[in-house]
Amino acid sequence: MRTERPVFLSLSPGKIHFPVTAIASITHRLTGAGLFAIIAFLLWMLDLALSSESGFAEAGRVMSQPMGKLAVLFILANLSYHLLAGVKHLLMDFHIGVSFEAASASSWTVFVLTGFIVAAGAVWLW
Numbered sequence: 467m468r469t470e471r472p473v474f475l476s477l478s479p480g481k482i483h484f485p486v487t488a489i490a491s492i493t494h495r496l497t498g499a500g501l502f503a504i505i506a507f508l509l510w511m512l513d514l515a516l517s518s519e520s521g522f523a524e525a526g527r528v529m530s531q532p533m534g535k536l537a538v539l540f541i542l543a544n545l546s547y548h549l550l551a552g553v554k555h556l557l558m559d560f561h562i563g564v565s566f567e568a569a570s571a572s573s574w575t576v577f578v579l580t581g582f583i584v585a586a587g588a589v590w591l592w
Contacts, residue, residue, distance in 0.1 A: 487566070490573035494551040497544045504541050535591045539584060546583040550576045 475482075484492075515525040528534045554572045558564050563572050 485566075485570065486573045486577075487569045490551060490554075490576060494548060494555070497548040497551070500544045501548055504544060507537065508541070538591060539587055542587045543580065543584045547576065547580040550579055 511525055511528070514521045514528075516522075529538065554563070554576055557572075558569065563569060
Protein backbone atom coordinates (compact mmCIF):
# COMPACT_ATOMS: atom_id res chain seq x y z
CA MET A 467 0.00 0.00 0.00
CA ARG A 468 1.35 3.41 -1.04
CA THR A 469 1.38 5.98 1.69
CA GLU A 470 2.88 8.82 -0.35
CA ARG A 471 0.47 11.64 -0.75
CA PRO A 472 0.45 13.96 -3.76
CA VAL A 473 2.94 16.76 -3.42
CA PHE A 474 1.64 20.31 -3.68
CA LEU A 475 3.61 22.15 -6.34
CA SER A 476 3.53 25.89 -5.75
CA LEU A 477 3.66 27.79 -9.04
CA SER A 478 4.03 31.19 -7.39
CA PRO A 479 6.82 33.45 -8.65
CA GLY A 480 10.21 32.66 -7.21
CA LYS A 481 9.48 28.98 -6.60
CA ILE A 482 10.10 27.58 -10.08
CA HIS A 483 12.77 29.00 -12.36
CA PHE A 484 12.57 28.14 -16.04
CA PRO A 485 15.81 28.08 -18.00
CA VAL A 486 16.09 30.66 -20.76
CA THR A 487 15.68 27.89 -23.33
CA ALA A 488 12.24 27.05 -21.94
CA ILE A 489 11.22 30.71 -21.90
CA ALA A 490 12.40 31.07 -25.51
CA SER A 491 10.43 28.00 -26.57
CA ILE A 492 7.25 29.14 -24.82
CA THR A 493 7.65 32.64 -26.29
CA HIS A 494 8.08 31.12 -29.76
CA ARG A 495 4.76 29.33 -29.39
CA LEU A 496 3.05 32.47 -28.08
CA THR A 497 4.34 34.61 -30.94
CA GLY A 498 3.13 31.99 -33.40
CA ALA A 499 -0.36 32.17 -31.93
CA GLY A 500 -0.10 35.95 -31.88
CA LEU A 501 0.80 36.04 -35.55
CA PHE A 502 -2.24 33.92 -36.31
CA ALA A 503 -4.43 36.46 -34.50
CA ILE A 504 -2.65 39.42 -36.14
CA ILE A 505 -3.66 38.14 -39.58
CA ALA A 506 -7.23 39.35 -38.94
CA PHE A 507 -6.02 42.92 -38.27
CA LEU A 508 -3.75 42.89 -41.32
CA LEU A 509 -6.52 41.59 -43.57
CA TRP A 510 -8.87 44.27 -42.26
CA MET A 511 -6.27 46.97 -43.00
CA LEU A 512 -5.65 45.53 -46.48
CA ASP A 513 -9.39 45.42 -47.21
CA LEU A 514 -9.78 49.01 -46.00
CA ALA A 515 -6.83 50.24 -48.04
CA LEU A 516 -7.96 48.48 -51.23
CA SER A 517 -11.67 49.35 -50.96
CA SER A 518 -11.42 52.92 -52.25
CA GLU A 519 -9.31 56.04 -52.28
CA SER A 520 -10.98 57.26 -49.08
CA GLY A 521 -10.40 53.81 -47.52
CA PHE A 522 -6.72 54.09 -48.36
CA ALA A 523 -6.61 57.51 -46.70
CA GLU A 524 -8.41 56.09 -43.64
CA ALA A 525 -5.92 53.22 -43.40
CA GLY A 526 -3.12 55.80 -43.55
CA ARG A 527 -4.77 57.80 -40.77
CA VAL A 528 -5.16 54.69 -38.62
CA MET A 529 -1.50 53.77 -39.08
CA SER A 530 -0.29 57.31 -38.36
CA GLN A 531 -2.00 57.36 -34.95
CA PRO A 532 0.04 56.29 -31.89
CA MET A 533 -2.09 53.14 -31.45
CA GLY A 534 -1.55 52.23 -35.10
CA LYS A 535 2.19 52.66 -34.72
CA LEU A 536 2.08 50.57 -31.56
CA ALA A 537 0.20 47.88 -33.46
CA VAL A 538 2.88 47.89 -36.17
CA LEU A 539 5.57 47.67 -33.50
CA PHE A 540 3.76 44.75 -31.86
CA ILE A 541 3.49 42.99 -35.22
CA LEU A 542 7.19 43.64 -35.88
CA ALA A 543 8.13 42.25 -32.46
CA ASN A 544 6.05 39.11 -32.98
CA LEU A 545 7.26 38.53 -36.50
CA SER A 546 10.94 39.17 -35.82
CA TYR A 547 11.03 37.02 -32.68
CA HIS A 548 9.14 34.17 -34.32
CA LEU A 549 11.37 34.28 -37.39
CA LEU A 550 14.62 34.35 -35.40
CA ALA A 551 13.50 31.63 -33.01
CA GLY A 552 12.31 29.56 -35.96
CA VAL A 553 15.77 29.77 -37.52
CA LYS A 554 17.26 28.75 -34.17
CA HIS A 555 14.94 25.75 -33.98
CA LEU A 556 15.73 24.78 -37.58
CA LEU A 557 19.45 24.84 -36.81
CA MET A 558 18.80 22.65 -33.78
CA ASP A 559 16.92 20.21 -36.04
CA PHE A 560 20.20 19.86 -37.95
CA HIS A 561 22.00 19.23 -34.64
CA ILE A 562 23.68 22.63 -34.59
CA GLY A 563 23.76 24.20 -31.14
CA VAL A 564 21.95 21.43 -29.29
CA SER A 565 24.07 21.47 -26.14
CA PHE A 566 22.51 23.33 -23.23
CA GLU A 567 25.19 26.03 -23.28
CA ALA A 568 24.79 26.64 -27.03
CA ALA A 569 20.99 26.58 -26.77
CA SER A 570 21.10 29.10 -23.91
CA ALA A 571 23.43 31.37 -25.85
CA SER A 572 21.28 31.19 -28.97
CA SER A 573 18.14 31.88 -26.93
CA TRP A 574 19.73 35.01 -25.46
CA THR A 575 20.87 35.98 -28.95
CA VAL A 576 17.31 35.70 -30.26
CA PHE A 577 16.01 37.90 -27.42
CA VAL A 578 18.73 40.53 -27.95
CA LEU A 579 18.36 40.62 -31.75
CA THR A 580 14.60 40.96 -31.39
CA GLY A 581 15.14 43.86 -29.02
CA PHE A 582 17.42 45.58 -31.54
CA ILE A 583 14.94 45.05 -34.38
CA VAL A 584 12.05 46.40 -32.31
CA ALA A 585 14.13 49.40 -31.17
CA ALA A 586 15.08 50.15 -34.78
CA GLY A 587 11.44 49.84 -35.78
CA ALA A 588 10.40 52.22 -33.00
CA VAL A 589 12.98 54.78 -34.12
CA TRP A 590 11.78 54.45 -37.70
CA LEU A 591 8.08 54.77 -36.75
CA TRP A 592 8.50 57.77 -34.49
